[in-house]
Amino acid sequence: MSEQQAPAPEPPARALSGRALSGRPVAEITLEAVRAGEVGLADLRMHPDTLEHQAVVAERHGNPQLAANLRRAAELTALPDDEVMTIYEALRPGRSSAAGLTALAASLDARGLPRCAALVAEAAAIYARRGLAST
């Protein structure tokens, strides 16, 4: 057996130096903070930098598709829940015209979500060809 065959376990990133979406350091999400009523929903949400870091890890472990997914996710942390669900709905079959999807892609791109925009733009083209767009 050569040494290169044994994958080396990688230490986890869970140093508590990271931050929640709210900006609060993860290490400060304590029972005392909960008792003081200081912990809210945004403290439960993942920070985009965390997702970007995980994308790098996924890439290093040979999964560029997982990395791409995590980078789209990092972009989506900026959107409110109902808007995320609205975009999902727009991508379901027969919900949007190709032009509608193209416009959605442009708006996402303009708002700093280029990767999500690219996914939607790609859908616009194929939906038109495969009859998945509304008319």
Next chain:
Amino acid sequence: MNEPPTGRARFMDARLPPEGGTPRSSLRTPPQETIGRVRFMDAQRVNLDGFAAPDPRLGLIAMSAPGDPAPSLVITEGRVTELDGRAEADFDSIDEFIARHGLDLAAAGEAMALDDIALARLMVDPFTPRAEVIRLTAGVTPAKLARVLALLAPAELTMAMTKLRARRTPSNQAHVTNRLDDPLLLAADAATAAAFGFREVETTVPVLADAPSNAVACLIGATVASPGVLIQCSVEEAAELELGMRGLTSYAETVSLYGTEQVFTDGDDTPWSKAFLASAYASRGMKMRVSSGAGAEVLMAGAEGKSMLYLESRCVALARAIGAQGVQNGGIDGASVAASVPSGLRELMAENVMVMARGLESCSGNDALMSESDMRRTSRTLPIVLAGSDFVFSGFGSIQRYDNMFGPSNFNAEDIDDFLAMQRDWGIDGGLRTVSPARLAELRREAAQACADVYRYLGLADFTHVDLAADAAGSKDLGEVDTLAILGAAQAIAQRGLTAVDIVAALDECGYPDYAERSLAFVRARLAGDYLQTSAIFDEQLNVLSLVTDPNDYAGPGTGYAPAPARQAEIDAIRQVRGVEDLRAAQARSGARQRQATPGLLAPLGPAGPGTDPRDVVIGVSPALALDVWECLSGQPVRDVVAEILAGLEEEGCTARVVRFPATVDLGQIGLLAARLSGSGIGIGLQGKGTALIHRRDLAPLANLELYSVAPSVTPQLYRLLGANAARHAKGATPDPARNPYSDEAIEARYHTTVIALMELERARVLPGAAPVELSLEGFR
């Protein structure tokens, strides 16, 4: 879960000759002509299962359908322009997504040029590193990968799974649901699942609006029993995402993929909507895997003449393409469809290995009851248990079958002890562990109480059936439940937008600061994001075990995962294990009871001498009888057995003595020595375990007159007959032949361990060369 099965197509006897032959099946023969032997076979439970005539047109074929395309891949200027026989202009939406995102074009040339058989061998060969197989597989098309996996025989699939699984440490997932959505029972059952070692708990609802309550109850219950258990509430996607956004659940797996565009669209999604959904889950910090598996397309009449394995290969390639970290497959709701065709179980396992070969987490099915036959359902699951998977079950039914709102799983609450025994039998880690009855009682009560307290504190509901829920084996034991109160609690959780932080605060306020801290530590650990990586679970110290932190390093014997000594001890120590000392204590308790009732019972009187009375029959007993052994295998106290034998002798006019022979444990010797000591020349031998015989002084040791050998089945009546027959032998009269009772029990499985311990007690009392001792008949007269 995919669409539920709606009907059975063309189920016929698969053993029929292909065409023109005479049907030979009993199932097609009029009942009056069926012989008893076949009627008996027909009545077995396996014949409740449907077996389908293979029909590639309907997709009723496991692997290698004539309609499966030949693998092909054409890359023009860095762009896929042909995939599995289809030109770019004709790509359907699944082809398109795979072509644009799913394949590693740098590896494709090398990988597609490999012979199918060469790639198949690399998957099995322990000396080819897992990473090399993953690299090459990333470059092969769905049709190619389906062909390669169809080449693997069952033992090779097991090898490939052992080697290709992403996470080194195997794990397991439980279903926790009930018919009533009763929160206290859900909490108790989630605690039970976590205590047994399940690291993911999946719940769902019979009543959709109850979902938030189920998520909260499972979260509380699992937290009471163990830190870091991932929780899922499987409902409609928007509702599921919302629960995740609030931190009440931590993973999702019901994002369904299908292998044909038509069925995919009928499922109201496209590869792009699913890819977006995957990102949406990740953006809210939820682990996510997709769900696919054989039979889904067949059940929706949309298989388009393709084999199950080929269609699944498209799903798995798509799963990789959209960036899912893992796949739940291996049939799932269509498992029984795959099981109805030849090589169907092999196909189900090949689906899981395919996921592993694509470098993803495998949540390996076994979550739908695929047969009425215990042997078939065990046969379906066993190879995966032996190989080890990221999740051996994508839902072991940890609750009663009737309470499983996903439908019964392939293994259920009644099988937990079987599964623990299987782990121990094979010395492997299927993710579960034994919980002592006392610990289980404590955890269930604590979980139900904590849940009731939190619901009361948050003003959700006022439940008082804590003891009932803690004790219940299933929801049928709860009696009347206020289902409106449950619905009200669920609506309140939803409307007030309660989050994991509210649950933490409530636990703290209700006097459970440890569980509050445990819950909060889980929130913090999730925020690091490591658990979004492939095959991630948390261990009980909240370490993430994943492809990244715990990579599978199997490379042949002596490598890869093996349970650490402490874990192996946990696997081995099932609660039914008994040793010699356990038996000694139980026997001593029985002896104390008998001696309390009859002081001086079978106490030694002194050396035994030869008898002279022609009616004298000696009952010779083994060295430990009435010293350390007081209860026979049949459960009868030694006192009762001796009393029956004495009564039989007395009925036939003989007198008796009881004599212990400490020099030997051999029953033939004991009987013969007893006969030599008796005035009549007839002796009875009796071992502590209850085996008995009649002997005569002039016979060879092994040539006894009558032997009552099946000790667990010897009844009081038979012991009496033994005494009477011994007396008849003594008088020269004709004995009434005894028949050993018939039993279809696994008598050796039931009693051999006890026999071994009893014989050890006997042997420990042997005094070589010691003279026989006459015992008191006090209490028998």
